[in-house]
Amino acid sequence: MSLAALTRPWAATSYGFLDASAKREIRRKMIKAIAVPGCQMPYASREVPMARGWGTGGLQVTLTLVNPRSVVKVIDQGADDGVNAASIRRFVSRVSGAAETWDTLAATIVQSRHRVPEEVMREDQVLVLQVPNPEPLRGVEPNISIARQMHADADYGKLWLTLYEQIVRKGRIMQGAAYPSLVNGRHVMTPSPIPRWDVPKLHMARHLTFLSAGREKRLFAVPPHTRVEPLVFSDRPYLVEDHADLVCRRSGISGYFMNELPQDDGTSAFEVSDSNLGIKAIRQAEGEAVEIGATWYLNREMSQ
Known part of the structure; x- marks a missing residue:
């Protein structure tokens, strides 16, 4: 047995950077995630030419979905011209032949870090959210094995207790970004570090949303027309950030984040x-x- 017999002949980089095996696995997990909304699906997160924690999970999902007919928009904290957003957008375009855009209406794939676009997305669009920490129970149960069992049992009592303690101590729920939300009446998810302002945009949305954490090797999904309900008490309504009356100094528009x-x-x-x-x-x-x-x-x- 020789080393040559154990290796494959050299070949150019696979289309879309990821090899076919990686894409098949991620696609299978994406289908499972759609079938069980909000449930975390483990996958073998591959190495990509960027550091862990800078959007590798979202990038792998985008590279799995993209094709030469795609139009890709990438935003970082709402901005299209950020270094991270521009680098990811340029990389995806170069390895796939997809077109680039800043316009939400023109995009077929929108990859985002920490924001959902203000313009309503359509049925033919896919939103890919980068997620640093996909586990909503990590703050109340650091043992991941026990947290998995709690998800299986739909046991979210500790999470409710945390929200209750915030009300008792601070007078209101202090959870800002990544507000825990119940998906399809079954699984609680953390909707990426998007602000509270953006969480209602996922509720009964017409577009498909994937949330992927490359460092944690987990992805989950919110299919179209799926209920996404922030965890709130009946006498404490869900409140978004108080930005409605703020005016943009450059454009003069108001009523947005x-x-x-x-x-x-x-x-x-x-x-x-x-x-x-x-x-x-x-x-x-x-x-x-x-x-x-x-x-x-x-x-x-x-x-x-």
Whole structure:
């Protein structure tokens, strides 16, 4: 037996960077995730040309879905021009031949870190969310084996207790990003570190959402028209961030999630977090024929 007999002949990198075996495995796990909404599916997370914790899970799902007819949009904290977003978008385009875009309406695949676009996504679009920590029970049960058993038993008492303690001690639920949510009435998931503002966008949405954690080797999904209900008590309604009355200093639009920019005089200015929405609003105000799609929030209230 020789070493040559145990190895395959050299071949160029597989289409879309990932080898066929990796894609088959991820696709199988994606189908299972769709069949059991919100349930975490383990997969053999492959090495990709970026560091763990910088979106490797989302990148692997995107590379599995992409084809030359795809149009890819990548955002980082709402911005299309961030270094991480631009690098991922360029890499996906180069290894697949897919087109790049900043426009949510033109994209077929939207990969995002920590935000859901403000414009409503359609049935023919897929949202891929990068997830650093997919386990909602980690804060209350560090033993992963016990946490798995709690998911199997739908035993989320410790999670409810944590939320109750926050109300007792602080007067309100302090959970900000990654608010634990019940999917399809069965599994509790952590919806990535998206703000509370974005969680209602996943409820009964028309698009398919995948959430993938490459470092933790877990992925889960929210299929179209699936209930996503934040964990709240009946006498304590779910509240989003109080951004409805804030005005973007660049585009002049309001009623959307804003980034706070501290100023030298101690005050704060605000810019709309969805950068492409702000760009569209500016171009539209200047007289250009730019289409702004329907948004999740209308007149500062959830409309969809």
